[in-house]
Amino acid sequence: MATFQLKINGKVRKVEVDPATPVLWVLRDHLNLQGTKYGCGMAQCGACTIHVDGMAMRSCSYPVSAVGKQAITTIEGLSANGEHPVQQAWLDHDVAQCGYCQAGQIMSAAALLKGNPAPSDEDIDAAMSGNICRCGTYLRIKEAIKSAAKK
Amino acid sequence: METKKNTSRRSFLISSALAGGGLMLSFSWLTEARAAGKTEALNLAGQWHELTGYIRITPDNVIKIMVPNPEFGQNVMTSLPMMVAEELDADWKNVVVEMAPHDNLKFGSQFTGGSMSVRTYWKPLRNAGASARLMLCEAAAQAWGVPGSEITTKAGVLSHAGGKTATYGEMAAKAAAVPVPKNVKLKAPKDFTIVSRSKKNTEGVKVVTGKPLFGLDYRQEGMLIAMVQHPPAFGMKLKSFDAAQALKMPGITGVFPIRLFEEGYERSAFDTRTFNELVVVVGRTTWEVMNAKKKLKVQWEVTTDTKEKVKGWSGPAREEIVPGGLESTALQLTQMQERAKQAATVLRKDGDPEAAFKGAAHVIERTYTAPFLAHNTMEPMNFFAHVTAEKALLVGPLQAPSLVTGTLAKVLNMPVDKVEIQMTRMGGGFGRRAYGHYLVEAALISKKVNAPVKLMYTREDDMTYGIYRPMYTATYRAALDAEKNLIGFHVKGGGIPEHPIAANRFPAGAVDNYLAEGWEIPSNITIGAFRAPRSNFNAAAEQSFLDELAEFMGKDPISFRLDLLKRAKANPVGKNNEYDADRYAGVLELVRDKSGWGSSAQAGKHRGVAAYFCHNSYAAHVVDMVVRNGEPYVEQVTSAIDCGIVVNPDAAQNMVQGAVVDGIGNALYGALTHKDGAAEQTNFHNYRMIRHNEAPKSIDVHFVQNEIDPTGLGEPPFPPVFGAVANALYKTTGKRHYNQPFRPEGVKLQEKTGE
Numbered sequence: 090m091a092t093f094q095l096k097i098n099g100k101v102r103k104v105e106v107d108p109a110t111p112v113l114w115v116l117r118d119h120l121n122l123q124g125t126k127y128g129c130g131m132a133q134c135g136a137c138t139i140h141v142d143g144m145a146m147r148s149c150s151y152p153v154s155a156v157g158k159q160a161i162t163t164i165e166g167l168s169a170n171g172e173h174p175v176q177q178a179w180l181d182h183d184v185a186q187c188g189y190c191q192a193g194q195i196m197s198a199a200a201l202l203k204g205n206p207a208p209s210d211e212d213i214d215a216a217m218s219g220n221i222c223r224c225g226t227y228l229r230i231k232e233a234i235k236s237a238a239k240k
Numbered sequence: 241m242e243t244k245k246n247t248s249r250r251s252f253l254i255s256s257a258l259a260g261g262g263l264m265l266s267f268s269w270l271t272e273a274r275a276a277g278k279t280e281a282l283n284l285a286g287q288w289h290e291l292t293g294y295i296r297i298t299p300d301n302v303i304k305i306m307v308p309n310p311e312f313g314q315n316v317m318t319s320l321p322m323m324v325a326e327e328l329d330a331d332w333k334n335v336v337v338e339m340a341p342h343d344n345l346k347f348g349s350q351f352t353g354g355s356m357s358v359r360t361y362w363k364p365l366r367n368a369g370a371s372a373r374l375m376l377c378e379a380a381a382q383a384w385g386v387p388g389s390e391i392t393t394k395a396g397v398l399s400h401a402g403g404k405t406a407t408y409g410e411m412a413a414k415a416a417a418v419p420v421p422k423n424v425k426l427k428a429p430k431d432f433t434i435v436s437r438s439k440k441n442t443e444g445v446k447v448v449t450g451k452p453l454f455g456l457d458y459r460q461e462g463m464l465i466a467m468v469q470h471p472p473a474f475g476m477k478l479k480s481f482d483a484a485q486a487l488k489m490p491g492i493t494g495v496f497p498i499r500l501f502e503e504g505y506e507r508s509a510f511d512t513r514t515f516n517e518l519v520v521v522v523g524r525t526t527w528e529v530m531n532a533k534k535k536l537k538v539q540w541e542v543t544t545d546t547k548e549k550v551k552g553w554s555g556p557a558r559e560e561i562v563p564g565g566l567e568s569t570a571l572q573l574t575q576m577q578e579r580a581k582q583a584a585t586v587l588r589k590d591g592d593p594e595a596a597f598k599g600a601a602h603v604i605e606r607t608y609t610a611p612f613l614a615h616n617t618m619e620p621m622n623f624f625a626h627v628t629a630e631k632a633l634l635v636g637p638l639q640a641p642s643l644v645t646g647t648l649a650k651v652l653n654m655p656v657d658k659v660e661i662q663m664t665r666m667g668g669g670f671g672r673r674a675y676g677h678y679l680v681e682a683a684l685i686s687k688k689v690n691a692p693v694k695l696m697y698t699r700e701d702d703m704t705y706g707i708y709r710p711m712y713t714a715t716y717r718a719a720l721d722a723e724k725n726l727i728g729f730h731v732k733g734g735g736i737p738e739h740p741i742a743a744n745r746f747p748a749g750a751v752d753n754y755l756a757e758g759w760e761i762p763s764n765i766t767i768g769a770f771r772a773p774r775s776n777f778n779a780a781a782e783q784s785f786l787d788e789l790a791e792f793m794g795k796d797p798i799s800f801r802l803d804l805l806k807r808a809k810a811n812p813v814g815k816n817n818e819y820d821a822d823r824y825a826g827v828l829e830l831v832r833d834k835s836g837w838g839s840s841a842q843a844g845k846h847r848g849v850a851a852y853f854c855h856n857s858y859a860a861h862v863v864d865m866v867v868r869n870g871e872p873y874v875e876q877v878t879s880a881i882d883c884g885i886v887v888n889p890d891a892a893q894n895m896v897q898g899a900v901v902d903g904i905g906n907a908l909y910g911a912l913t914h915k916d917g918a919a920e921q922t923n924f925h926n927y928r929m930i931r932h933n934e935a936p937k938s939i940d941v942h943f944v945q946n947e948i949d950p951t952g953l954g955e956p957p958f959p960p961v962f963g964a965v966a967n968a969l970y971k972t973t974g975k976r977h978y979n980q981p982f983r984p985e986g987v988k989l990q991e992k993t994g995e
Contacts, residue, residue: 090490107490107527114527118465123457124450126667127526128618129699133924136618164450176448183440183890186898187313188447189454189618189667214933221924223618223668224313225901227935229894 093153097122098166108154112146113137115153116163124164124192128221135220138193138200139163145200147219164192167199175199178237186224194220198234207238294340294347295324295372301396301409303330306340308347309357311443312639312666312673313898314954315891316357318442320365322887323358326434327369327426330408331396337442342641342661350663352639353674353769355855355952358887362950363426370424372415379414380406429885429947438890443665453665455636456622456696463624463692464493465529466685468518469536470705473917474765475566476540478517485535486521491528495521495536498684500651500677506551510643512677512707513548513562514766520685522693530698542566543764562764566917569711572736573609575761576713580607584732584757587743590814591753593719596728600719604792608716608781610980611911613709613770614919614927619667620702625682626692631658634679637666644676651680652687671769675707703927704919708912709770711736712777716785719753724793726804728753731782737763740774745853746824747786749817750804765914771902772955775854776962780907780980783850783963788976797849797967798832801825819853823882826944827851827860830880834942835862846992848968852960856951857883858944859960861900865968870988872969874904877939881957884948896957897939903961905930908983 092105097120104119111130116122116139125148128136132147139148140162167173171180175198185191194217201208201216208216213234222230294306305321321337324330340347349360373393380398381388383406392399399405429436446453471477483495499517507513519538523529544564549557597603623636632652638644641661649656666673682695697705712735719728729751733741739758748754770776790800802825809821828851836842837849851860864876877900886892909928913920921927962980970976974992 110527114525118525118527121459122450123452123459126454126619127456127696128620129924130530131699131923131925134618134699134929164448168449171445171449179448180440180444183438183444183894185313185441185444185447186315186894187311187618187666187668188443191447192450195448210937217932219931221618221929221931223616223670223902223929225898225905225930225935226894227901227930227932228897228937228939230932231935 091154093156095153095156096158096160098162104153106153108152110153111149112139112151112153112156112161113148116148122163122165126189126192128190128193132219134190135197136190136193138196138220140196140200143200143203145197164196167195173199174237174240175202175233178233178240181236182229182233184226184229184233186226190220190222194222194230198230198237202234202238208234295328295368297408297412299409299412301334301407303328303335303396303408305335305337306347307337308340308350308361309352310339310350310637310639310663310666312352312637312669314352314357314895315441315888316352318439318891319358319888320361321442322434322439323362323365324369326432327366328373329393329395330369332434332439334396339663339665342645342663344642350641351643352669353671355857355954355956358950359856359952366426367424370426371421374421374424375415375418376408376411378418379411383411383414435887436885436889439888441891454619454667455624455664456619456667458624458635458664458694460624460626460692463694464522464524464689465526466520466522466682466693466695467529467533467698468520468681468695468701469533469538470515470518470701471540473566474914475543475564475917477515477543478519479539479541481519481539482537485537486532489523489528489532489535491524492532493522493524494689495519495532496688498681498688500680500684504549505650506549506557508643508647509552510640510675511647512675512766512768514677514705514707518681520688522685522689526696561762563762564764567763567765568915568917569611569913572711572761576609576711576734576736579759579761580713580715580732580734582759584734584759587741587756587758588748588814589755590748590751593728593730593753593755596753597717597719597730600727601722602720602724602792603717604720604789605715605717606785606788606978607713608784608978609713610711610777610780611913612706612711612765612767613906613910614703614706614912614921615668615670615672615770616703616927616929617666617668617670617672620697620699621672621678622694622696623679623682624692624694625679625686627652627683627687631660632683633660633662634683635662635664636679637664637669637673638676638679639666639669639671639673640676643674644679647676647680648683652683670771671773672707675768699924700922703912703922706912706919707766707768709773709776710738710740710767712740714740714777714781716781718785718789720793726751726789726793730755732757732759734759734761736761736765737767740777742774742778742818742854744816744818745778746808746819747804749812749814749819749821750808752813754813772854772958775852775955775959776906779850779852779959780962780966783852783960784966784976784978787848787850787963787967787970796838798828798837801828801851823858823944824851824853827858827880827882830942830944831860831862831878834880834940835878837862846968846972848964848966848971850960850963850967852956852963854959855955857881857953857956859957861960861964863961863964863968865965865972867972867989867991872908872972872983872989873934874936874965874968877936879939879941879957880944881941881953882944882946883953883956884946884950886943887950889943892943892953893941895953896941899957900939900961901930901935903958904936904965905934907962907965907980909981911981
């Protein structure tokens, strides 16, 4: 067990956990931030995607001991009330079916657009292919990313 | 016992004033029985053919609509309330929705599956809305001293020509005292203002902001985390285990075995028998339990044949022999080949198929196979349970609460009315969550540790402890005369452990001499419903075969099917044909037109077409394929669907697009194979799922416009994708693909040269 001071969604949160604990479980079990989802536990599906200093990371395979002073953003911290352009685009295109993977999809998309404000289809494929959607909403996700890119 | 007929007739509405002056309306065919104290006489498990709608209006004009069925992406949290709001003439902006509690007395079957939600709730929910509207009109009429028939409604406002107006909220308390109207008239489709107009997902904002909607997100104070260790292979069971190391791990509070069903237990239709004994690890946090699970030392042993009692839906329990031992996919394929040569059960026979084949100038015979498939819902199986001496509370994601309540009561030795199930949003279902074994496990664990518990499966647990789509094969044969006319059709299909054949579907009814047969090989690998059960294989095999047949006959594949359907319509063979030939032809004609099939503009494209009927609806797809980096890539899809009236068009389009993507993925990549009983795919690194870069660039969805009551949409678009992909793959490569998944790993595809 060790104590960590984590910068999460603009606040400093203190947790006492095994240093090997993936950030995913720190968020879900210790900080009651349930928006970040468990899907595979091995960085293969993207449901657990968060931002670490703005970069998309798979929190299920990212130990809390590696975070250090970097700032973590989760879906709950992307915007106060869903007004981030990517979230708005998701609503405009009514993307979600079951919705379980969508927090991870949105976090991956937001990180993509931050670094590449006008992505091509190929850029979107490259950035998003680590995020599985079992309901098959990929087309709408792509349309939503293109809409958000215009804002 | 009430019969279905009686209960329909007894449908009626009750109303009562809510605290705060609101109006509560609820439909229940059982309310009468309940009022008369006769509920004991009603069989709680199998009687819920009727449904219940439920409206609450607050004085400040918020209209709450309870949704009886749980949401797993099929849009019921939006489309079912739209049906109520339509007849109520509610202002959609003032509508809020809420998942109803599990209560068969109030809400009917609450079953999510079989593409049935919209279909079965179509009339009851509209009746609820229409009745409430009339009661509000009557309340206003009394208040204003005018006849009720003179009151009009629009967007949640009551008006009279004399100038008076009131909101629904203002009249709600009064309306609660109005007698319930009889023989309510429902709107004609042409008068709809909400239904058939696209409405955004009512839970969209919660989804995109990461609100805790799902079962895995549910928490309670003092809740422990539990995981199970199941046998590493089908055909193995627990022998002994050593908990010492696991118990020493931090945060661990318990390690113990559970047994789901005692010897002699009569399983119901949805009780599964995958692994009856499990080792459980309970602790404070997920990560700690995951780590402790790795420290378990468990001895397993190979099973022998066992006898199981299966009760099914009705009648006495029958005995089922579950074979012992370890099964492997390679051996199963050989077993299927051998079994297919032997006699099978005749499922349908028209004319004289033997003579037709004997006298045929040409016989075409092709055999198709498909593997087990794992559902792979993105949210793995999980459930919360808190079992005390007084009651059992269970909260989480499942499709069929009513199918597991009785099981829980039996296993916990508790009256049915002490078992409360609350339904959360589901992170996917696809049939998997119709099987409630994970609730039984959660309940037994909670009972044992005497605390609230969240049971969760890891992805590996979820994939290897499956209720899979069965493994299938079918041999199709066609007899043709010297002029290449189709004179006989024979399908003989089998599966492990169920055959896929739907004997009364197309092309039954269109061929004079027809034979359908089925056979089954028992297995200890457990199977269950998977999006469009059986159809998801039949549409692949049969639609590929018809494509090949059309080619041999020198006919266009769409014209060939239309000719057969013309025959089935004009002069049908046999009596029990399940499909409507006009609607079937309708989707083929629509997809032909919309895809520009056969036009010069589309020349040179590698196109495949397929159509299928299941779950009361009709779907056809045209798939355009290219080879990209040695991989088949479906670039564009045109879809035509007839599911009757489309309640929420944009969401319906989303559903069809998703089904197409799902179909392409499973057709090309999907497979769950076994070696010595163990699943060879354990997580998404070796179970290939379709991803962003493999999804088509466009999927154009077209609905047949008609005024038929909604049939179903969640499943019907899925099966024919497999056939269309197979047929496009042939056009692309010049080779027919008979065995799924069509895309073996590590082989570069060559595009066919010349057309």
